[in-house]
Amino acid sequence: MLKLENVVAGYGRTRILHGLSLEVPRGGLVALLGGNGTGKSTCLKAIAGLVTPQxxxxxLDGRVINDVAAEDRTAMGLSLVPQGKEIFGGMSVAENLMMGAYHRRRDKAGVAADLEGVYTRFPRLKERRRVLAGMLSGGERQMLSIGRALMSRPTMLLLDEPSAALAPRVVEEIAEAILSLRDLGLTLLLVEQNVGMALEVADYLYVIRGGRIAFERAVDDGVGMDELRDFYLSGAH
Incomplete structure (x- = not known):
């Protein structure tokens, strides 16, 4: 469903990605792992249209989208859950969710049904739907970010470090929520530093280092925590 071939991208004259290639099959859950500054977020921004490849x-679906505007990529079914659990703190939970469906505002019945679907998936959001989003916990903000993305009715979801700065118990909740998104028929690309979470949910792993893919393997092929830890620490290929 998604294919990057030899992507070079960055900011101004600074290159972050140096010929990165990866694929995400339809219905798959692929994880992109790497440390800080390796190019993970830049990769997602290049996919979402926030950074233009050089x-x-x-x-996406066989169509090259390099020149497609970010908002048009959303209409094509691509939705990004950004790093940092970015929400509109001065708006209520319900208002934040409705912002995700802004481009669908004429489809009142469909939006209402999807809103109930998000509340069913994340009961805490329903309980706190009238609360200002800025008052939510870190885990609740992450749920809200995912819920808002779902309101755009995507076919592919890009998740940028959803477990960052969360307690282990909350990380488990988020992992379960991500797995459950496959029931909706979604294709997912998960960017993470949390190796344990990635191994728990993903079908296939890529490791990025220095703006290039340095390692890849199907999770079913037996890749383990120790192997990935050694790879991170030693720089082995």
């Missing part, structure tokens, strides 16, 4: 191609 070279290489980003293709």
């Amino acid at each position: 070279d290489g191609t980003v293709a």
Whole structure:
């Protein structure tokens, strides 16, 4: 469903990605692992249309989308859950969720049904729907970020470090929520530093280092925590 080929991207004259290639099959859950500054978030921004590749191609459903505006990519079914649990703190939980469906505002019945679907998936959001989003806990903010993305009715979801700065118990909740999204038929690309979470939920792993893919393997092929830890620490290929 998603294919990046030899993508070069960065900010101004600074290159962050140096010929990155990866694929995400339809219905798959692929994890992109790497430390700080390796290019994970830049990769997601290149996919979402927030950064324009200087070279290489980003293709969605076989269509090269390098020149497609970010808002049009959302209409094509691509939705990004950004790092940092970014929400509108001065708006209520319900208002934040409705912002995710802004481009669908004429589809009142569909939006209402999807809102109930989000509340069913995340009961805490329903309980706190009238609370200002800025008053939520870190875990609740992450649920809200995911819920808001779902309100755009995506076919592919990009998740940028959803477990960051969360307690282990909350990370488990988020992992379960991510797994449950596959029941909706979604394709997912998960960017993470949390190796344990990635191994728990993903079908396939990529490791990025220095703006390039340095390691990849199907989770079913027996990749383990120790192997990935050694890879991170030693820089082995």
